[in-house]
Amino acid sequence: MxxxxxxxxxxxxxxxxxxxxxxxxxxxxxxxxxxxxxxxxxxxxxxxxxxxxxxxxxxxxxxxxxxxxxxxxxxxxxxxDEQELQAIRDALDEKSDASRAEVAAIHRVEAWRIKLVDDGDDALAELLAMHPDADRQRLRQLVRNAQDDKKRGKPPRAFRELFRELRALMLGGADDADPEDADAGLDDADE
Missing domain, CATH: 1.10.60.30 (PSPTO4464-like domains)
Structure with missing residues (x-):
């Protein structure tokens, strides 16, 4: 009581x-x-x-x-006991914080990809100023290929490759899976 x-x-x-x-x-x-x-x-x-x-x-x-x-x-x-419950809560909090940070980073990469395809060389110059160690020639070629694929209505292979390259450049390539790769099989099947 x-x-x-x-x-x-x-x-x-x-x-x-x-x-x-x-x-x-x-x-x-x-x-x-x-x-x-x-x-x-x-x-x-x-x-x-x-x-x-x-x-x-x-x-x-x-x-x-x-x-x-x-x-x-x-x-x-x-x-x-309360310690076990607190350990579970802490693990879930870390997961949600890490997940939010990861999603925000992916959104930044995606915004840069779209900016590069839409604005071309101006956006590329801005990106290269922020990341001078980037492979200028590879990025320029991927941007041009992505623009060309978009104009011709082809599957977005270069667009996905540009995302992978930007992710490796901006995030250090730490992610295991590419969110675009999940849809890649669907796009490739349309050919």
Whole structure:
């Protein structure tokens, strides 16, 4: 029971409202875990027994059953100690911060690609002023090929290659997968 301590007059434990807020926080954490891809989930320090419940929840598609499974998953997660829950929260926060930064960087590369194709040599001169170590001749050739492909209505191979070159130049080529490559097979199949 909650009650008050006879000696100090303070409450013995958290209020029911506080307990409910904590339980809802764990439920939100459970939803976040289920939404992760398997590769992202592998990077989060989730205990093995909880991981199996996450996988079970992911497989269920019926709304009522899924809601019940989420409640069960949250109940199992509330059995974890606060340090384990905090480690999961920290990993998810790092993932979301890193993801936002990665998306912003990709958007900057994409903006430069479009600027280069639209503005040509003026934009290229501006880019080369910012990155003097860039391969001027390769970039100029890729820009011209991309412009030519666009005029002729050809598949955007040079456009994608320009993106890869700009990403390597601006981001150091640290990304594993090219977001454009996912659509590359569709564009190549049109030939």
């Amino acid at each position: 909650r009650g008050r301590d006879d000696e100090s007059g303070e409450f013995r434990g958290p209020s029911r409202s506080q307990q409910r807020r904590e339980a809802l926080g764990v439920l939100e954490l459970a939803h976040a875990l289920v939404e992760l891809t398997p590769a992202e989930l592998a990077r989060v320090p989730v205990p093995e027994e909880t991981l199996s419940h996450v996988e079970d929840t992911r497989r269920i598609t019926s709304n009522v059953a899924r809601k019940r499974q989420f409640a069960f998953l949250a109940k199992q997660m509330r059995k974890l």
